[in-house]
Amino acid sequence: MFAVDSILISDRLLQAPFACQLQACRGACCVQGEGGAPLEPGERYVLESLLPELWHDLRPEAQAVISQRGPWQKAGTDRYATTCADDGACVFVVYEDGIARCALQRAYMQGRIDFPKPISCHLYPLRADRQHGIEILRYEEIPLCDSARQHGAHCGIELIDFLQIPLTRRYGASWYARFRSVWAERRQRLGLAF
Numbered sequence: 283m284f285a286v287d288s289i290l291i292s293d294r295l296l297q298a299p300f301a302c303q304l305q306a307c308r309g310a311c312c313v314q315g316e317g318g319a320p321l322e323p324g325e326r327y328v329l330e331s332l333l334p335e336l337w338h339d340l341r342p343e344a345q346a347v348i349s350q351r352g353p354w355q356k357a358g359t360d361r362y363a364t365t366c367a368d369d370g371a372c373v374f375v376v377y378e379d380g381i382a383r384c385a386l387q388r389a390y391m392q393g394r395i396d397f398p399k400p401i402s403c404h405l406y407p408l409r410a411d412r413q414h415g416i417e418i419l420r421y422e423e424i425p426l427c428d429s430a431r432q433h434g435a436h437c438g439i440e441l442i443d444f445l446q447i448p449l450t451r452r453y454g455a456s457w458y459a460r461f462r463s464v465w466a467e468r469r470q471r472l473g474l475a476f
Contacts, residue, residue: 283418284464286461287457289418289419290416290418290419291461292418292419294421294423295419295441295442296465296468296469296472297469298434298440299438299441300430300441300445301444302430303430303433306429307426307430309381310382311406311407311426312372312375312384312403313371317357317363319400320357320361320362321354321400328397329364330353340373340376341375341376347373353365353373353374384403386398386400404447404448405452407424407430408421408441410452442465
């Protein structure tokens with residue numbers, strides 16, 4: 283692991299080509315998980331406040347689940363996640379041409395809301411965990427994203443480039459610039475090709 287300011291980062295990011303291929307995975311990360319998307323504490327209330335704007339975008343089965351259980355649920359001690367519909371999909375999933383997409387992200391791109399999506403979704407496949415008061419960024423390499431890794435390698439896109447916007451959203455532009463610098467120095471020291 284290496285550190286940028288007070289954030290510890292997995293060495294697996296040093297060689298991590300990645301560029302999403304929605305045509306290949308069909309947005310399965312929003313459907314095939316152990317639960318909903320992890321939420322920061324304040325994001326629960328953001329989701330609640332956005333429901334009136336998003337309501338008619340959501341699938342009927344998601345509306346029914348939200349009416350019964352709400353848009354988020356407890357996911358352990360002091361942890362929360364988006365609620366999932368009975369089919370396993372996040373309640374904010376909408377389908378376009380058979381591809382699972384995020385209703386939040388779509389409304390954000392349309393300029394209807396000012397919240398792009400939960401930061402855990404935006405950072406995926408990175409996971410930000412806290413242990414003993416220290417934030418740790420880990421790269422979650424799952425088979426579901428094999429096509430994204432292949433596409434990233436083919437196009438020469440590294441995960442840290444692909445995730446520049448969410449990393450900047452989470453930690454700020456100056457942190458991201460330091461991160462890129464430390465990442466490049468560490469790769470050079472280890473003799474990793476660019």
